[in-house]
Amino acid sequence: MGMMEKLDVQADLAREYLTFRLGDEEYGIDILKVQEIRGYENPTRIANAPHFLKGVVNLRGTIVPIVDLRMRFGCSSAEYNAFTVSIILHIGQRTIGVVVDSVSDVMEIPAEAMRPAPEMTSAIEATYIRGLAQVGERMVILLDIESMLMSQDMGLVD
Amino acid sequence: MADTSTDHSAAAGIDLSQFYQVFFEEAGENLENMEQLLLELDIEAADDEEMNAIFRCAHSIKGGAATFGFSDVAELTHQMETLLDKLRRHELVPTPPMVDVLLQSGDALKAMLGRHQGSGGEEVDTSGLLFNIRAMVAGEAPPAAEAPVAKAQVPAAQAPVAAAATAATTGKRIVELRVGPLNDLSQADNLVDLFKEITDLGTIEPLPDDPSLDATRRFKVETASAESELLDLFTFHVAREQVAFLPYGDAATPAAPAAQAEASEKGYGFFDDAPGAPAAAQPVAPVSAVEPQQPKPATAVAKPAAPKAEKPAAALEASTIRVSVEKVDQLINLVGELVITQAMLAQNSRGLDPVVYQQLVTGLTDLDRNTRDLQEAVMSIRMIPMSTVFSRFPRMLRDLANKLGKKVELVTQGEATELDKGLVEKITDPLTHLVRNSCDHGVEMPADRIANGKPEVGTITLAASHQGGSIVIEVRDDGRGLSREKLLRKAREKGIDAPDSLTDSEVWNLIFAPGFSTADVVTDVSGRGVGMDVVKKNITSLGGTVEIDSAEGYGMRVAVRLPLTLAIMDGMSVGVGEEVYILPLSSVVESFQVSQEMVKTIGGSGRVVEVRDEYMPVIELEKVFQVPRFDWEHNSGIMVVVEAESGRVALLVDELLGQQQVVVKNLETNYRKVNDVSGATIMGDGRVALILDVGSLVRRSRH
Amino acid sequence: MHSILAVDDSASMRQMVSFTLKSAGYNVVEAVDGQDAYEKAQGRSFDLVLTDQNMPRMDGISLTKKLRESPQFKTTPILMLTTESSDQMKQAGRAAGATGWLVKPFDPTKLIEVIQKVIR
Numbered sequence: 001m002g003m004m005e006k007l008d009v010q011a012d013l014a015r016e017y018l019t020f021r022l023g024d025e026e027y028g029i030d031i032l033k034v035q036e037i038r039g040y041e042n043p044t045r046i047a048n049a050p051h052f053l054k055g056v057v058n059l060r061g062t063i064v065p066i067v068d069l070r071m072r073f074g075c076s077s078a079e080y081n082a083f084t085v086s087i088i089l090h091i092g093q094r095t096i097g098v099v100v101d102s103v104s105d106v107m108e109i110p111a112e113a114m115r116p117a118p119e120m121t122s123a124i125e126a127t128y129i130r131g132l133a134q135v136g137e138r139m140v141i142l143l144d145i146e147s148m149l150m151s152q153d154m155g156l157v158d
Numbered sequence: 159m160a161d162t163s164t165d166h167s168a169a170a171g172i173d174l175s176q177f178y179q180v181f182f183e184e185a186g187e188n189l190e191n192m193e194q195l196l197l198e199l200d201i202e203a204a205d206d207e208e209m210n211a212i213f214r215c216a217h218s219i220k221g222g223a224a225t226f227g228f229s230d231v232a233e234l235t236h237q238m239e240t241l242l243d244k245l246r247r248h249e250l251v252p253t254p255p256m257v258d259v260l261l262q263s264g265d266a267l268k269a270m271l272g273r274h275q276g277s278g279g280e281e282v283d284t285s286g287l288l289f290n291i292r293a294m295v296a297g298e299a300p301p302a303a304e305a306p307v308a309k310a311q312v313p314a315a316q317a318p319v320a321a322a323a324t325a326a327t328t329g330k331r332i333v334e335l336r337v338g339p340l341n342d343l344s345q346a347d348n349l350v351d352l353f354k355e356i357t358d359l360g361t362i363e364p365l366p367d368d369p370s371l372d373a374t375r376r377f378k379v380e381t382a383s384a385e386s387e388l389l390d391l392f393t394f395h396v397a398r399e400q401v402a403f404l405p406y407g408d409a410a411t412p413a414a415p416a417a418q419a420e421a422s423e424k425g426y427g428f429f430d431d432a433p434g435a436p437a438a439a440q441p442v443a444p445v446s447a448v449e450p451q452q453p454k455p456a457t458a459v460a461k462p463a464a465p466k467a468e469k470p471a472a473a474l475e476a477s478t479i480r481v482s483v484e485k486v487d488q489l490i491n492l493v494g495e496l497v498i499t500q501a502m503l504a505q506n507s508r509g510l511d512p513v514v515y516q517q518l519v520t521g522l523t524d525l526d527r528n529t530r531d532l533q534e535a536v537m538s539i540r541m542i543p544m545s546t547v548f549s550r551f552p553r554m555l556r557d558l559a560n561k562l563g564k565k566v567e568l569v570t571q572g573e574a575t576e577l578d579k580g581l582v583e584k585i586t587d588p589l590t591h592l593v594r595n596s597c598d599h600g601v602e603m604p605a606d607r608i609a610n611g612k613p614e615v616g617t618i619t620l621a622a623s624h625q626g627g628s629i630v631i632e633v634r635d636d637g638r639g640l641s642r643e644k645l646l647r648k649a650r651e652k653g654i655d656a657p658d659s660l661t662d663s664e665v666w667n668l669i670f671a672p673g674f675s676t677a678d679v680v681t682d683v684s685g686r687g688v689g690m691d692v693v694k695k696n697i698t699s700l701g702g703t704v705e706i707d708s709a710e711g712y713g714m715r716v717a718v719r720l721p722l723t724l725a726i727m728d729g730m731s732v733g734v735g736e737e738v739y740i741l742p743l744s745s746v747v748e749s750f751q752v753s754q755e756m757v758k759t760i761g762g763s764g765r766v767v768e769v770r771d772e773y774m775p776v777i778e779l780e781k782v783f784q785v786p787r788f789d790w791e792h793n794s795g796i797m798v799v800v801e802a803e804s805g806r807v808a809l810l811v812d813e814l815l816g817q818q819q820v821v822v823k824n825l826e827t828n829y830r831k832v833n834d835v836s837g838a839t840i841m842g843d844g845r846v847a848l849i850l851d852v853g854s855l856v857r858r859s860r861h
Numbered sequence: 862m863h864s865i866l867a868v869d870d871s872a873s874m875r876q877m878v879s880f881t882l883k884s885a886g887y888n889v890v891e892a893v894d895g896q897d898a899y900e901k902a903q904g905r906s907f908d909l910v911l912t913d914q915n916m917p918r919m920d921g922i923s924l925t926k927k928l929r930e931s932p933q934f935k936t937t938p939i940l941m942l943t944t945e946s947s948d949q950m951k952q953a954g955r956a957a958g959a960t961g962w963l964v965k966p967f968d969p970t971k972l973i974e975v976i977q978k979v980i981r
Binding site: 043044045046047048055056057058060061062063064065094095096155156157 | 491494495498737782783784785823824825827828829830832833838840844845846847848
């Protein structure tokens with residue numbers, strides 16, 4: 001299915017996206033999947049997990065795995081400081097946290113503003129990119145966070 | 159979602175489907191009750207009250223099924239009821255085949271009800287059961303094999319074949335039924351009897367014969383059943399080709415004899431001159447003060463407690479309350495979190511000056527005690543008696559023993575012993591396998607038993623008891639027991655190292671070796687080819703142990719020991735680097751300090767440590783979990799000896815941190831299974847610590 | 862408002878009958894068997910008693926007999942809910958003093974129809 005057709009399929013709704021920064025880039029994910037936003041706390045390490053899987057934390061009594069998206073996307077640096085944010089997501093039946101540099105805002109992105117992403121090699125496979133949105137001066141990369149987190153190479157699923 | 163019923167729900171604008179759930183639950187209970195009563199029935203000395211009780215079970219299901227439109231269920235239960243009625247009136251004598259057919263019918267009903275509730279499954283063919291029951295009711299012995307529906311061979315019929323089976327069940331209608339040509343006209347009487355036996359079939363009256371039709375009988379039939387249904391029933395007695403349905407009121411037919419009492423058409427009636435009857439001019443009974451009655455909402459989940467106004471019939475009803483499982487689990491979670499929060503408070507307040515903060519410290523001490531009590535009380539809600547686990551065995555054993563031609567009696571002890579609900583589901587399969595084993599391989603054939611001076615009937619005992627912080631479940635049999643020789647031989651055949659110096663208990667444990675399954679005859683429905691190794695694995699994964707004891711010629715005993723609850727565990731926390739790991743306290747044998755020299759290397763890879771006179775394999779947790787070290791001094795100086803799956807290893811750690819009760823949390827909920835880790839817990843400081851899977855660590859050392 | 866005593870050991874039947882009658886504007890008291898019904902009948906009266914036959918502890922026929930012994934229930938309409946309309950059943954019912962019978966399964970409409978004939 002070509003990019004244009006893919007866009008058509010998704011163009012029915014203008015959805016709300018939570019935008020966040022990873023390095024120099026800005027990403028957006030479906031707000032409906034976001035459960036809450038927290039600061040970063042040191043997770044308990046799990047041996048033999050992929051390097052971007054930092055470990056697990058206690059979220060009010062539930063054990064939640066934490067994925068550092070900056071490491072996953074191959075960003076040049078991944079710092080943990082007072083501004084580092086964890087976005088807690090509800091994906092299917094699971095609760096999963098992702099670490100980002102900072103959270104921007106929630107925006108409604110109409111279908112017209114979406115463009116297909118150009119073919120290029122990147123750490124993120126094209127399948128996980130829904131499209132690019134131009135909002136004012138900003139370019140937001142819209143992610144299909146669910147497919148990405150549930151894929152085999154993320155190591156979250158057996 | 160249940161499928162829709164036929165006529166009834168449309169009537170009076172009342173949606174009957176709101177009562178389905180209650181009916182399904184009730185029917186389920188009745189079926190369980192009936193099965194139990196049937197299994198306990200003493201054929202030679204059947205108790206009247208027992209027979210009545212069994213009758214009522216079938217009767218009750220029939221009433222509901224007919225009312226709510228589950229006609230397949232109604233039909234089968236009606237037949238069962240007919241048989242049971244004769245039995246309770248002593249018109250028939252109970253026999254084992256009768257009990258068997260009633261048990262099988264119970265199974266069929268369970269399946270049919272399951273389908274109506276939407277749980278899928280194949281359509282249930284009850285024709286064989288119906289046939290057998292009828293035969294028994296008629297006083298005949300049913301054929302041993304499945305009863306085929308007998309279709310008599312017939313010469314070309316003059317009467318037209320009944321219309322295609324597309325007649326819809328659209329309320330009552332009157333048709334003319336023609337049966338013939340018949341060799342024996344009394345065959346038609348059988349059809350009349352059918353209507354007598356199955357009241358909801360409708361009514362039937364003879365009509366005067368038509369001289370133009372040879373050897374044919376005519377009837378007026380009023381029915382709400384589809385012609386196809388009627389045909390299915392009729393073809394027990396006459397051939398399909400001999401039956402014809404025609405519209406009633408054919409002008410050519412002579413006037414039918416006066417109809418029966420209206421009662422059979424209206425479905426109700428009044429006695430003349432009876433008190434309160436409508437015809438008599440009775441004064442209306444004075445209207446009494448209205449007694450307020452709380453309506454019971456027909457919810458499927460979480461039935462509320464019975465309102466005070468109603469006195470419960472059976473003593474049992476008064477003292478129990480039904481709560482949904484989700485609510486209980488939620489309660490347990492909340493209490494678990496309370497425990498964690500309380501632990502955090504306790505930890506953070508340790509540094510406080512007790513004089514300055516006297517009230518706070520006292521309050522926290524009280525909180526500690528209250529939380530502990532609350533936790534115990536809540537955990538006990540999840541505890542249910544072993545009888546729920548044991549309940550399936552009488553039936554299973556009876557069927558299996560019959561199949562194998564053995565005589566076995568099941569004895570249960572300690573049914574009231576309680577265990578955690580979460581364990582119940584997981585313990586059932588392993589126990590089933592053990593009981594099957596005892597029946598299949600343990601208990602000998604009746605003739606062999608007699609030859610050996612044993613009673614003909616073997617005994618399998620299921621016993622449950624609390625011992626310390628565990629629940630112990632035993633499966634014992636008085637069969638042939640295990641043969642040390644055979645086991646050793648088999649082990650050697652499989653290439654397992656089995657010297658003669660092995661103790662008896664070590665020889666028995668050979669059974670748990672993977673692939674050892676001694677010719678497991680897979681006669682069960684699941685056909686999973688389960689072996690003893692799987693049983694052991696299941697039990698260990700629950701944090702339990704299995705032990706075998708046996709005396710050749712006398713019998714065998716398998717003891718399963720399980721922690722009382724899965725959710726809370728006594729743990730020992732150990733430090734490795736900056737990380738904390740938890741060991742199940744029940745698996746810790748001892749601990750001691752070590753220095754580098756005490757740890758030796760063998761064969762270049764395995765490391766061992768000398769403990770008294772033996773060398774025990776060492777597992778360095780730092781290596782297994784790749785714990786990062788920030789200073790290069792080798793800090794591991796403590797060995798903790800742990801035991802699991804009949805093996806011991808020494809775990810090398812940095813320090814012992816303490817012992818505490820931990821709430822066990824599942825990693826797989828949001829993540830996945832992690833090697834060597836059985837779960838996680840939340841420490842007093844709010845951080846997550848991994849709970850180690852001692853069994854898997856012990857297995858590591860064996861490779 | 863008229864009061865009806867509905868007796869049946871099957872919870873689903875009781876619920877159905879109760880709901881039907883209440884929807885038609887009657888007040889309903891439920892009992893789980895003959896014994897329970899008899900106890901609930903003490904010290905009060907009803908405009909109608911509907912009772913199943915086969916129940917534990919005390920069956921419908923016995924309940925009918927016992928009720929007829931007390932003054933409040935001498936003339937109360939008592940209807941038997943029965944799964945058969947055999948002569949045998951009718952005789953036993955008449956002998957016990959029942960007013961009439963209603964064959965199960967019945968639909969809600971029929972129930973109301975019959976009740977309206979006996980309750981004025």
